[in-house]
Amino acid sequence: MSLYERYRDREMAATRLQAELATARLQALRRHLQPHFLFNSLHSVAALARAGDTAGVVRLVAALSELLRYVLEAGDRHGTLREELQIVERYLEIQRARFSDRLDVTLTVAPDAVNARVPLFIVRPLVENAVRHGLAPRVRAGSLVISAVRNGEQTRIDVEDDGVGLPAGWNLHDATGTGLRNLASRLAAEFGDAAALEISARETGGVRATVTLPYSPS
């Protein structure tokens, strides 16, 4: 192999690596943004504008902007559980604007858990999952219960829905969706066995998703 060829191969490998990195970033961005959600939300903004509801337009644009900013700035950052739950509330605010008649949300956070330091995008995927796969596929109204508590050295976050439930034989390992598997691998990479993601069927119907991770104050 000539010197030139070796040089060219190395250049090509570097370019390919850069392209892969860019693709990985783009995929992460797309996962967090969810085009379907984004465009439907923008459609709601346009609908409010057509109806002359300026306050509604402003509220929705502000909520959407907060979500986008969070996605663009968060990266691999950590934050407080409070921050993460605020974003979850913005997300739910938008969903409620879209499905006013179909979504009932309860959010309770124990005071000693709000300042827990957590990786960002830890609760939102669970909530999105509950909305998209639990509640959205069904016509009648659904409810979502989000709670966070501190059990000694652990923070525990539960997201429960009363939606359609898990498909027969479903388990996290074989799931084709990337959202939950991605969350599980992020938790494993950072905390090893000290953190866990569990998805289970509720006895009363619907799904419970639970994340436990070591508590650390921010």
Add this chain to the structure above:
Amino acid sequence: MTRISPAGRWRTIVVDDEPLARQTLRLLFAREEDFTIVAECGHGAEGIDAIRRESPDVLFLDVQMPEVDGFEVLRRLGPGTVPVVIFVTAFDRYALQAFEHHALDYLLKPFSDERFSLVIGRTRARLRERRFASMAGQLSKLLLATAPERRQLVVRDGGRTLVVPHADIVWIEAEDYCTRIHLRGRTLLVRESRRALVDSLAPAEFVRVHRSAIANVACIRTMEPVASGDQRLTLDDGTVLKVSRTHRAEVVAAVGTRLQREREGSRRN
């Protein structure tokens, strides 16, 4: 089949699961003097009932809805039931491809007033000229192409049966006695022959790259010539595949069709 209402307006039904989306169509239709909304429905089953009851001239149909989606509504009613159908969707690469492929009108959310007027203009022309037969034909082809079993692959992996949406497949590789399906981030090794798998794939979505590889057209990122005179394909997940000369024209055509659709799609609003 078409009934003209007493006021001589085209009777229209709107089916969308989002209240705001229904409201915005109601406001836009209020400006069109020759159309009247006779029913607004929040889900597919309700839409089916309303269509049977009202036999409308026009249907504005959301694609993604819970339980009974837009395609399923038409499948249950039969493609010729409503003379003119306009699809409304936010983001569904698969559905858009299907609409483009079958030359059907659609509105991409959010849409401008101008885009709405354009679609209404075409709808009006179709209704006046009673050009319904061609639409029924296009719709029945669309329904065939979007049948649920064509949007996913059902494979056996060991003792398990897996359902893999086509959109998750990046490429497929034939091995000696089995087939390796490369998904985003993982692979499945299945004992089915590639032939059986290929038969169940939607033809416009996948293209043969060389003797033992098939790529999802939507996942092709670049195609470039390499020193030997061959072409090299890079996929979304970073996979690099050689394109054999026998399949080169096919790949170029598939990518070309996709680019053209994307360009048309972006010019639409």
